[in-house]
Amino acid sequence: MSSAKQPSLFESEPALPEGCKYRAELISAEEERHLLGQIEKLPFKDFEFQGFVGKRRVVSFGWRYDFKDRELQKAEDIPPFLLPLRDQAAKFANLKPDDFGHILVTEYGPGAAIGWHKDKAMFDQVVGLSLLASCRFRFRRQRDDGKWDRAEFIAQPRSAYLLSGPSRTQWEHSIPPVEHLRYSITLRSFMEKQLTRAKRLRPIPHEYARDDVVVGLPWQSPGSARA
Numbered sequence: 001m002s003s004a005k006q007p008s009l010f011e012s013e014p015a016l017p018e019g020c021k022y023r024a025e026l027i028s029a030e031e032e033r034h035l036l037g038q039i040e041k042l043p044f045k046d047f048e049f050q051g052f053v054g055k056r057r058v059v060s061f062g063w064r065y066d067f068k069d070r071e072l073q074k075a076e077d078i079p080p081f082l083l084p085l086r087d088q089a090a091k092f093a094n095l096k097p098d099d100f101g102h103i104l105v106t107e108y109g110p111g112a113a114i115g116w117h118k119d120k121a122m123f124d125q126v127v128g129l130s131l132l133a134s135c136r137f138r139f140r141r142q143r144d145d146g147k148w149d150r151a152e153f154i155a156q157p158r159s160a161y162l163l164s165g166p167s168r169t170q171w172e173h174s175i176p177p178v179e180h181l182r183y184s185i186t187l188r189s190f191m192e193k194q195l196t197r198a199k200r201l202r203p204i205p206h207e208y209a210r211d212d213v214v215v216g217l218p219w220q221s222p223g224s225a226r227a
Ligand SMILES: O=C(O)CCC(=O)C(=O)O
Pocket: 104, 106, 114, 119, 128, 129, 173, 175, 184, 186, 212, 227
């Protein structure tokens, strides 16, 4: 499906936020199997942020955001098996493959979730691919009257979503606990100035790096922050 909106059963169901695009079956079942075969071998690390260990495990490539030093740092090069996917994601997002200088692979074991957050301001466009199992992908944005606009879609295995424009910068997103093992591959482009600045910094070698942050669990009360 190339539209930004999934079929709506109810008139009142909100459309997806502006700048969000969903594409079912971005990759084939065979491509998914191949990716999973390679992903299994990755040295995932428990997601950890300020002493909290989540049920997610992550690996970063290209660049990573260091939450302690609050800056981009060089990570292991993007491995060859992810390059064809990067090409497909770039086409989907109308970008060049090289624009995606950062790729995060996340493993969600049953019960794992990601809390409400926006991606860090240094990132620009975001493409997320889902593998193996589906999840609810939820959006929220607080209105001036304090109430929340909400939207969501089901991210099916092999599908991709794009977050750009307001869906990326104004809306927070979260994924409630998944029932079955799910992997996601998140490709992020950079705001130009941020990457230029990061490149001036001395690259810190990382075999594979931890990344990401939970900002309040999805079932907790609203707290706004950037992840
Ligand atoms: O797993 C996903 O599709 C979402 C990942 C995400 O929101 C993040 O890593 O910031």
